[in-house]
Amino acid sequence: DIQMTQSPSSLSASVGDRVTITCQASQDISNYLNWYQQKPGKAPKLLIYDASNLETGVPSRFSGSGSGTDFTFTISSLQPEDIATYYCQQYDNLSISFGPGTKVDIK
């Protein structure tokens, strides 16, 4: 099974800061990686698919990059409504796994 790691596990940043989260796969997954945002008590929301494609309706301050085993998720200018936990998710034809999550809050 492919294992996913994320770092950091949590971070605090100021409004307007650039925030970067990394996700690493235990083996090459090409660009088969998605990113989700989950606010407390809510279902996750798809933000980025196939490593770098912005889901329709998602603000452009969110972006993703990477391929192979190393991926990056960026919030270019942190907003108060971005307080949430962010998960990466890898997939192949037979299984799916999520990273452990990164909790983002306001300093």
Added chain:
Amino acid sequence: EVQLVESGGGLVQPGGSLRLSCAASGFTFSDHYMDWVRQAPGKGLEWVGRTRNKANSYTTEYAASVKGRFTISRDDSKNSLYLQMNSLKTEDTAVYYCARGGIWNPWAFDIWGQGTMVTVSS
């Protein structure tokens, strides 16, 4: 409105069974892969399994942690997805979400239900 609504959660004893349902509306259910994802209290997301669409023969895949105990099925005529859970363990306690695979990328979950809580406890 595109929507998924789960039901059927509750309290069950270890070793017991429970069947969850997910009602879809606002989109062509039969076109999509459908998945179940769970989240234990205070923990991260765990993929449970999926059913592909008719075009892909309704084949299913399961996480190792539930294989042989859980069964995913669907009824396209009722726009419904199901999760039959048998031999439940305390570690199956979680919020269970149904999620829709995207039409262009079936592995990107673009619509989620609100979740239904399953508690396995004596």
